[in-house]
Structures are given as C-alpha cells and as structure tokens.
Amino acid sequence: MVWKLPVLRFAFVPRIAAAAIAVVAAVFCSLVLKGKPPGLLSNPPELRAKHHTLSLTLRAAIASDGKNSFYFHGQPNAPTLRLFPGDQLKINYVNDLPAKAKESCAITPCMDMTNLHFHGLTVSPDAPQDDVLDMMAMPGQMLRYTAQIPKDHPPGLYWYHTHPHGESHRQVLDGMSGAIVIEGMESFFPPLAGLPERVLVVRGRSLVNDPQSTDLKNRVHLSSDVCGAEPEPPEEVFTLNGSVRPQIEIAPGERQFWRLVNASADRYLDLQLEGQTFEVVAMDGMPIALHDPNHRTRSANHILLPPAGRLEAIVTGPAAGMPRRLISRCVDTGPDGDPNPAMVVADIVPRRARSMPKVLESSRKPDLKALDPAAEEKVPPRFILTFTEDKKGFYINGEKFTPDAAPMVRAKIGTLQHWRIVNPTGELHPMHIHQVHFLAYAENDRLKAEPMWLDTVNVPYGGSVDVIMDFTDPVIRGMSVFHCHLLNHEDKGMMAKILFE
Ligand SMILES: [Cu+2]
Structure with a gap:
C-alpha cells in the first residue's frame, strides 16, 4: 500500500x-x-523433500512454558514433513532435554529419554528406521534416522511422535508430534487437485495446575454433560495447530481439503462441522478409493477419531451469515474411562482474499497391490488380543510389557491374518500396530456396513473388533510392537512385541 x-x-x-x-x-x-490477524488458523511450517531426500535436525528441548517440545530452526514448532513415495527421510534427532526431569511420567520418575515413531508409515521396524525398541536417546545423545519410503507407499496423512516406553504419554501430551504427508492423494481422487489444503494437528492441553484453566474451559464451551459414567472432572482442552479455538477461514460454498490428525495423548475426537458433512477421502492415511474404486468417498455428519487417528476430507464452507463451529462431541469412554466432554475446537469464519496452499497435481500414481481379504474373514481368528487392566497396571493377554520381553506373536511375511481384539474392561481402548494397516470389518461380532483400512481402531468396552492384518509387505521384517494408543495405558504396560519373519 x-x-x-x-x-x-x-x-x-x-x-x-x-x-x-x-x-x-x-x-x-x-x-x-x-x-495475519491473531486467532486465524494457518498450517504448520512445512518441509519438502529435495532430490528425493528430506533431511532435517529436530531437537527435543524444554519450551518457555516448561513443557517438552520439538524444536526446529530454533522454534518450538514441529514442521509438517512432505515426501513422495520412493523418497528418503533423514532426521538427526537431538535430545536436549534436561538430565533431571522437572515433570512426572506414568512410570516415575521421567528419565527424559526420547525417540521417534513414524506412525502408520510402511517402513522397516529395524534401526535406523521406525525402531522404538532399540533406538533411544538419553539427554545429551543424538539418534540418526534414515527411513526409506517405499515406491509403492500409499499417499496420505501420517504423523511422527515420541515413543519411549513409560514416558510417551508425558511427551506427547506436551506436544511432541508433527504431521507427515505422503504426496499423491489426488492421483486416487482427482477432484482434490487445486483445492486449498489445510493440515490440522489436534493436541490436548492439560488443565491440571494451569492457572488459566477456568478461562480455557469457558473459551471452548466445555460441556458439563456427563455422557459416560466417568467420575473425574475434565482434564484437557483441544488445541488446533497449537491454538485454543482458532478461526478457520472458508468462503461460503468453497471446498477445502482438510487433513487432520488426532495427536492427543489419550483423548477421543468426535468431529462435527455444524450444519455440514465431511466428504471423507481417506482414513488413517489410506485413500478409500484405493480399496473401493467404485465408492471413492464417504459422507459423514461426524467422525470418531481415536487418539492417533487421521481424517482426510473435503469440507464445504457454510452459507454467509451462518456462524458455524468445528466441535468435538461428547464421547462415552466407559465407566472406567477418562472424561471426554463436548467442546468447541474452532470457529468457521468467511475467508478473505488471502492465499492458501493448494493440492498440487502430481503425475505419479503408485502402482499398489490389490488385496483380497474376503477368504481370511471367514476363518477363525489366528490371534486373539485381549486388553485387561487392574489397580497395578494394564495388560495384553495378561502380560505387562517389559523391554526385554519375548515376542508375544510371530507373523509370517506375505500373509493376511484375521485377528480379534477383545475388550472386557470398562473403558475404550484404541489398538494400534506399528507399520501395518488392517481392515476393520466387524465390531461386536457384527459385520460393519463400511469396513475401513486403518492403523488404529477403537475397541468398544465390553466388546470386540475383528480385523484382517496386512502382513504382505516385504519391508516389514523384524521386531515391532502393538499397543493401546491411550499412551498412559501403553506406558503402564498395555503393549506387546510382534516378530515379522
Ligand atoms: Cu488403553
């Protein structure tokens, strides 16, 4: 001007x-x-691979608010990592956390050890790739990761977060997480090309010992409705790209592509955009069109996203003059669950003439294998995974995880396997297996109307889920883990090893 x-x-x-x-x-x-006016949402900073490699140094350190944080280029702001299938991800991960921790962990005291997990990526579970068992940095140490994204990796939204057993909950609740985008989603759903694109990282912010807790609760209109029988008061509010209840700009009738990860440590999202529907393109990074070319999207009024779950959907801007909000509905987590009340996540406001990043058209469409799980759905489960808990801890098949445990189960590479996950406890547990997607096709012994390929699935309390594990990828070889993604439960033992051989 x-x-x-x-x-x-x-x-x-x-x-x-x-x-x-x-x-x-x-x-x-x-x-x-x-x-940008304050309160308006923008995407996290992003890094793109150059010459098929994305290299960065990421530091773990204490932020000014006293919380554990990822630092990139001197700022406590985790970048979105964008790669194509076939690219290499190289991260020098430096642990600059204090040798004497100031915070408390599920298994106290915190030792401030840390590492990285590339949630959902189909990469090797062996060092220097997605290895959470042997790769661990104590304060002052550095880990060098080199993850090779396979050429036939499906496109979609993934994420990275820390995974030290006993300290995962503390570090992820503090915000040690970021998004990963494997490019090419529009090759499976061409109408995406050219749409404005948002990357949305939802985290939990603890209200415990926070002097602003009353203000924060008012700000998100925290509901006092009791939707389960959880006795405790609410302990967290959601943040979106680090802000409590930001404003999301979208013009009336405008279509935007939202890529959202529930990066909270242990809270469920039941997302709803008031008055609108989500046109779901992918869940947990897996394009719906990949396995169901005849029904490339699904329409939903609201979507339940367990911790670690991802939603990629087209949203349409509400009509002018309609105040609309992105909310999370109340989730009944069960009589023994944590409170998960309704609250406002963001406000939707009309978009002004501000430019936004757009979904780029790529010429590369990975040649992905077709899977036929139908026969395996009819055989009895080859493995039954049962979550239990008592006052002393959390268990899978009666065993509490220890770092020196033998594998609980072995999987033959090249197979599809029917697993049943059983939850006789009084609360929800989301089951996640590293490196592998599975088809969740039945819940409580009933076939699902819309089976989904996921890497994290909610298991209802007093119920069960049946899945077909995809162990067909040859790069998934070695020792890995599966666990409850309420990270407090994982820290307290609800994890076990699997050997892919
Ligand atoms: Cu759990």
Missing part, C-alpha cells in the same frame, strides 16, 4: 525524523496490515 507523508514537505522536519516516521509506517504496514 502507498503511504502519503505530507509532513515531509515541511522543511523544519529534520530528515532523520522523516526517515524514522517512514520506518515506523513501513513496519506498521507489514505487521498489522499485511500480517
């Missing part, structure tokens, strides 16, 4: 003062008029 400074015409204004006024005006212009 042009600023007229008539004052400069007067000879008695010293040149130095005129220069100062001009500088102040320019700074005012750039900060206030061109800058």
Whole structure:
C-alpha cells in the first residue's frame, strides 16, 4: 500500500525524523496490515523433500512454558514433513532435554529419554528406521534416522511422535508430534487437485495446575454433560495447530481439503462441522478409493477419531451469515474411562482474499497391490488380543510389557491374518500396530456396513473388533510392537512385541 507523508514537505522536519516516521509506517504496514490477524488458523511450517531426500535436525528441548517440545530452526514448532513415495527421510534427532526431569511420567520418575515413531508409515521396524525398541536417546545423545519410503507407499496423512516406553504419554501430551504427508492423494481422487489444503494437528492441553484453566474451559464451551459414567472432572482442552479455538477461514460454498490428525495423548475426537458433512477421502492415511474404486468417498455428519487417528476430507464452507463451529462431541469412554466432554475446537469464519496452499497435481500414481481379504474373514481368528487392566497396571493377554520381553506373536511375511481384539474392561481402548494397516470389518461380532483400512481402531468396552492384518509387505521384517494408543495405558504396560519373519 502507498503511504502519503505530507509532513515531509515541511522543511523544519529534520530528515532523520522523516526517515524514522517512514520506518515506523513501513513496519506498521507489514505487521498489522499485511500480517495475519491473531486467532486465524494457518498450517504448520512445512518441509519438502529435495532430490528425493528430506533431511532435517529436530531437537527435543524444554519450551518457555516448561513443557517438552520439538524444536526446529530454533522454534518450538514441529514442521509438517512432505515426501513422495520412493523418497528418503533423514532426521538427526537431538535430545536436549534436561538430565533431571522437572515433570512426572506414568512410570516415575521421567528419565527424559526420547525417540521417534513414524506412525502408520510402511517402513522397516529395524534401526535406523521406525525402531522404538532399540533406538533411544538419553539427554545429551543424538539418534540418526534414515527411513526409506517405499515406491509403492500409499499417499496420505501420517504423523511422527515420541515413543519411549513409560514416558510417551508425558511427551506427547506436551506436544511432541508433527504431521507427515505422503504426496499423491489426488492421483486416487482427482477432484482434490487445486483445492486449498489445510493440515490440522489436534493436541490436548492439560488443565491440571494451569492457572488459566477456568478461562480455557469457558473459551471452548466445555460441556458439563456427563455422557459416560466417568467420575473425574475434565482434564484437557483441544488445541488446533497449537491454538485454543482458532478461526478457520472458508468462503461460503468453497471446498477445502482438510487433513487432520488426532495427536492427543489419550483423548477421543468426535468431529462435527455444524450444519455440514465431511466428504471423507481417506482414513488413517489410506485413500478409500484405493480399496473401493467404485465408492471413492464417504459422507459423514461426524467422525470418531481415536487418539492417533487421521481424517482426510473435503469440507464445504457454510452459507454467509451462518456462524458455524468445528466441535468435538461428547464421547462415552466407559465407566472406567477418562472424561471426554463436548467442546468447541474452532470457529468457521468467511475467508478473505488471502492465499492458501493448494493440492498440487502430481503425475505419479503408485502402482499398489490389490488385496483380497474376503477368504481370511471367514476363518477363525489366528490371534486373539485381549486388553485387561487392574489397580497395578494394564495388560495384553495378561502380560505387562517389559523391554526385554519375548515376542508375544510371530507373523509370517506375505500373509493376511484375521485377528480379534477383545475388550472386557470398562473403558475404550484404541489398538494400534506399528507399520501395518488392517481392515476393520466387524465390531461386536457384527459385520460393519463400511469396513475401513486403518492403523488404529477403537475397541468398544465390553466388546470386540475383528480385523484382517496386512502382513504382505516385504519391508516389514523384524521386531515391532502393538499397543493401546491411550499412551498412559501403553506406558503402564498395555503393549506387546510382534516378530515379522
Ligand atoms: Cu488403553
């Protein structure tokens, strides 16, 4: 914009003062008029692979609020990592957390050890790739990761977070997480090309010992409705890309592609955009069109996302003059569950003429294998995984995880396997297996109307889920884990090893 400074015409204004006024005006212009108004949501910073490699240094350190944080380029802001199938991800991960931890962990005290897990990526579970068992950095140490994204990796939204057994809950609740995008979703659903794209990282913010907790609760309209029998008061509010209840700009009738990860440590999202529906393109990174080319999207009024779950969907801007909100509905987590009340996640506001990143069209469509799980669905389960808990801890098939445990189960590479996950406890548990997607096709012994390929599935309390594990990928070889993704439960033992051989 042009600023007229008539004052400069007067000879008695010293040149130095005129220069100062001009500088102040320019700074005012750039900060206030061109800058983003406070409260408006923007995407996290992003990094793209160059020459088929994405290299970065990520630091674990304490942020100014005293919480554990990922630092990139000196800022406590985890970047979105964007790669194509066939690319290489190289991360030097430096543990600059204090040797003497100031926070508490599920298994106290925290030792401030840390590592990385690339949630959902089909990469090797062996070092230096997605290995959470042998790769661990104590304060002052560094880990060097090199993960090779297979050429036939499905496109979609994935995420990275820390995974030290006993300290995962603390670190992920503090916000040690970021998004990963494997490019090419539009090759499975071409109408995506050119749509404005948002990357949305939902985390939990603890209200415990927070002097602002009353303000925060009011701000998100935290519901006092009891939707389960959970006795405790709410302990967390959701944040979106680090902000409590930001504003999301979308013009009336505009279609945007939202890629959202539930990066909270242990809270469920039941997402709803008031008055609108989600046109779901992918769940847990897996394009629906990949396995169901005849029904490339699904329409839903609301979507339950367990911790670690991802939703990729087209949303349409509400009509002008309609105040709309992105909310999370109340989730009944069971009589022994944690409170998961309804709250406002963000407000939807009309978009002004601000540019947004767009879904780019790529020429590469990975040649993905077709799977036929139908025969395996009819055989009895080859493995039954039962979650239990008592006052002393959390268990899978009666066993509490220890780092030196033998594998609980072995999987033959090249097979599809029917597993049943049983939850006789009084609360929900989301089951996640590293590196593998599975088809969740039955719940409580009933076939699902819309089976989904997932890497994290909610298991109802007093119920069960039947899945077909995809162990066909040859890069998934070695020792790995499966666990409850309520990370407090994982820290307290609800994890076990699997050997892919
Ligand atoms: Cu659990």
